[in-house]
Amino acid sequence: MAKILIFGGYAKSLTNFRGELIKDMVRLGHQVIGMAPETGFEGELNAIGAQYQRVPLQRTGLNPLKDLAALRLLVKEFRQMQPDILLSYTIKPVIYGSLAARAAGVPRVYSMITGLGYAFAGRSLKQKLLLSLVRILYSQSLRKNARVFFQNPDDIAVFRKFHLLPNGDSAVLINGSGVDIRKFSFVKAKTNPVIFLLMARLIREKGIAEYVEAARLLKPRFPEARFQILGPPDSNPSAIRQEEIAAWQSEGIVEYLGQTNDVRPYISECSVFVLPSFYPEGTPRSILEAMSMGRPVITTDAPGCRETVRRNMNGFLVPVKDSLALADAMERFIVNPSLVTEMGIRSRVTAEEKYDVRKVNRSILEAMDLLEVGRSCVQQN
Incomplete structure (x- = not known):
């Protein structure tokens, strides 16, 4: 021993x-x-x-x-x-x-x-x-x-x-x-409406501002789509201030869901998981949890993030700090919601094969x- x-x-x-x-x-x-x-x-x-x-x-x-x-x-x-x-x-x-x-x-x-x-x-x-x-x-x-x-x-x-x-x-x-694939079990995604979820600590390096800007570009054309943020506040110098989040909510752009000890109900309710991070990640656990539950992923072509997505198979990779490219990727799911199911199944398979x-x-x-x-x-x- x-x-x-x-x-x-x-x-x-x-x-x-x-x-x-x-x-x-x-x-x-x-x-x-x-x-x-x-x-x-x-x-x-x-x-x-x-x-x-x-x-x-x-x-x-x-x-x-x-x-x-x-x-x-x-x-x-x-x-x-x-x-x-x-x-x-x-x-x-x-x-x-x-x-x-x-x-x-x-x-x-x-x-x-x-x-x-x-x-x-x-x-x-x-x-x-x-x-x-x-x-x-x-x-x-x-x-x-x-x-x-x-x-x-x-x-x-x-x-x-x-x-x-x-x-x-x-x-x-x-x-x-x-990721514990038994705890984070597959749940079929809803697509009416298409709901996007960003789940991360509230710091700028997670791409939160780019996510909000992409939502701002899409909301006028697709008012039924929903853009959610889940995560705790942070003491980091680059933390997102509560006043900013309140302003985004007042604008009707995003929904801030607060923080939680169990993310599974929130992943279950979303259609697509988004993490436009430009922080030097290892491999983001949040992406693996979403994949295990059968969600397609939009993330950045950055170290740690890019390994989780097989391009155009279980999601899309976008350049870092590019809200236009992010909006384009999100729009593909809105106009073609069948991608949510197809790519979500591939995410689950990848989680089982690679990330169990x-x-x-x-x-x-x-x-x-x-x-x-x-x-x-x-x-x-």
């Missing part, structure tokens, strides 16, 4: 994005401890057979003194816990977790790159300076990693370009975080040499 630490930047993501992986590890006989900065998450991890340990790390921001103090505490925690394996995901846990694990003598260290993030997203002076620092930190922290998991080939190419991977190139490509979380988890466990070892432990017990 291996003692495995899974370290993420946000406690809720341990169950939302790694829950099925943790369950599989537990079923195979391993001891799993989830780690994140928040308090009060023991119950959620205990419910799936794991433990929870809070770790002192600021999820966002760059404060060298605080981050250095957190690194020292992580080294101390790892030495006390004596894990066999560390798996980290999101930028700060990957960097500081890997550095601390090496200092503490953790035998096997793995990282998962779930998107490139803010430093890689633009060309401002701040981002260029941050990128230089991030490159140094990645190259140092990943140097001794056994494997580095990536959710799309574009991110692998970037890491190779900047020589950020360990010697021997330990990159492993996986199909995102996967059980298949994704198996590839992760195999790459970590846990699958057969875990089975042996279960048989011995």
Whole structure:
């Protein structure tokens, strides 16, 4: 039995994005401890057979003194816990977790790159300076990693370009975080009227302004079509303000549905899922959930997004920040609603074949040499 630490930047993501992986590890006989900065998450991890340990790390921001103090505490925690394996995901846990694990003598260290993030997203002076620092930190922290998991080939190419991977190139490509195809079951889409749904955090990088502009172009000609937005507000500097959303609603352009802990009823009610993101995604989980429920997808020809759509088969790819192209793609579903059903079925098939979380988890466990070892432990017990 291996003692495995899974370290993420946000406690809720341990169950939302790694829950099925943790369950599989537990079923195979391993001891799993989830780690994140928040308090009060023991119950959620205990419910799936794991433990929870809070770790002192600021999820966002760059404060060298605080981050250095957190690194020292992580080294101390790892030495006390004596894990066999560390798996980290999101930028700060990957960097500081890997550095601390090496200092503490953790035998096997793995990282998962779930998107490139803010430093890689633009060309401002701040981002260029941050990128230089991030490159140094990645190259140092990943140097001794056994494997580095990536959710799309574009991110692998970037890491190779900047020589950020360990010697021997330990990159492993996986199909995102996967989706539970049984939980997100197929539901036939309604097409009268055609309802579009954008589901994301309310930040500009998700293409929300472009979506609203596309709706503004289409609404006068197709007043029956509906354009919905679902997602929580955000503290990011590029967050969409509540006043903007209220103005859009007053204009009669979009419907803001608020936020929810269960997206399935909203996906069930929509016809087409839209995510015109230009944020450096890993593989957007929201797209996979919509595909699993049988919804065609309109998304951007951008890293992480483009892998989910087989062009003109289960949806359409549009250029980033192009509201005209987005409106054209949306119009195709309005004037030809039979595409909703045809492409939605293909989305479901793709989810089953490529993105089933059980298949994704198996590839992760195999790459970590846990699958057969875990089975042996279960048989011995």
